[in-house]
Amino acid sequence: MGTYDFFIYPIYLYPIMFSSSKTNKKKSKKSLFKRIMAWLHLWLGLASGIIVVIVSLTGCIYVFESEIKDFIEDWRFVKPQEQAFLLPSQLVTIADKEMKDKKATSVTFGAKDEAAIVGYFVEKKEGGEKAEAKRGQQKASIGSKEITKNEKLKSDVKSQANEKGKGKKGRGGRRSGTFISVYMNPYTGEILNVKSFSRGESPDFFRWILNGHRALWLPYDIGRPIVGIAVLIFVVLIISGIVLWWPTKWIKSIIDKSFKIKWDASFKRVNYDLHNVLGFYSCIFLFFIAVTGLVWSFGWWSKSLYWVTSGGKPLVENRESPKSDTTNVKEFKITTADQVLLNIKKENPQASGIMISIPGKPSDPIGAFVYKQKNTFYNMDRYSFDQQTLKEISIKTPFSGKYMEANIPDKIRRMNYDIHVGSVLGLTGKFIAFFASLISASLPITGFIIWWGKKFGKKKSTAKPKPVQKIIPTVKKIEEKELVM
Secondary structure, three states: OOOOHHHHOOHHHHHHHHHHHHHHHOOOOOOHHHHHHHHHHHHHHHHHHHHHHHHHHHHHHHOOHHHHHHHHOHHHEOOOOOOOOOOHHHHHHHHHHHHOOOOOOEEEEOOOOEOEEEEEEEOOOOOOOOOOOOOOHHHHHHOOHHHHHOOHHHHHHHHHHHHHOOHHHHHHHHHOOEEEEEEEOOOOOOEEEEEEEEOOOOOOHHHHHHHHHHHOOOOHHHHHHHHHHHHHHHHHHHHHHHHHHOOOOOOHHHHHHHHOOOOOOOHHHHHHHHHHHHHHHHHHHHHHHHHHHHHHOOHHHHHHHHHHHOOOOOOOOOOOOOOOOOOOOOOOOOHHHHHHHHHHHHHOOOOOEEEEEOOOOOOOOEEEEEEOEOOEOOOOEEEEEOOOOOOEOOOOOOOOEOHHHOOHHHHHHHOHHHHHHOHHHHHHHHHHHHHHHHHHHHHHHHHHHHHHHHHHOOOOOOOOOOOHHHHHHHHHHHHHHHHHO
């Protein structure tokens, strides 16, 4: 175009002539912070994606373990009667005959239509030289009803072990043993079923699911840290995802893209919306699920979370379990457990369940666990009694004593499991946890599809647009004709 050509073209042609150069200059520029977040979101997501899918899907299934087992395992229920339950001593006597040389560690009573459970824990001996297993209050609780339902107490014991830094020594006993639950009719003492499992190998479906959720079906010492790191990364992904999701302008067109899925759009757009929109709606629930899950993965996280919720107070670490007075030891009589149960029942007539642990040695106390609501465990009351005098023994941990008497950070710590599975809000909370976990499993998949499409998808057509010169001569001829006329 000549020097003076600029002045002879109509003004409506200027956008056509200069549109190409202006488009190249007007490239959207993200802030450095958003670019860093996008980089972290991409590569951390690709690195942890498959683990997040496995942990999310197994967690999704495990949420309704109790409800599913209640439906398919009929031996867990009996026909309710007007008469009183048999006492712990009576049930243990019957169960011990069935189990022969084994000794009961706990007895659990539920509602009037639920079977009673006599629990056993059998230590796995190594080379025939392993010492007698410690079967105190903690292991007694592990061999009882809560293990067959959702292992709540085991999770608490594990949490305490992490907080105390016990390492392999503190975990080995439970991992190398077998848990046995004898389901019995609490009115007649009839044995309805005997179920056993060990941590490593078990035919139980939900045990298999839990092993995958906690350790990817690897040895726990290997799998648990891997899962923990992946979940920690997932917390970063949630935060970076919110940063990337945040609308640049709060106008209707952008808000619709952020909050709505355009189902009638192309697959690429629908997939993007599924990742972007569903990720936003589930992020707050996934954040709490991830944060509470990390309590069982890392001791430092458990301590830090308690420090935050307590306003800067450290977690009380008590390495000692409650102990009975051994200065005047007498042979333990199982009928003592009967008296503990009767006393607890008087104080808690509305309890949905009560578990009594049976001491394995003179220094072990008799433990009592009072369930306030079915399938909810944070508001459980826990007691320890001297096996000789039945005097209550108090010990300072977040999980001891009555829930209503605990301070706020201890109450929050007790809620950890119920928050993790959603049961803190009852059945509604479980459904929320279920769908949030399902979305969590989909996010790495939809995110991978987005990345793959950008990286290896069909490239846009590289055909050059028609040059402006082809349009201008035509217009120039028109201008010349107008001048001649």
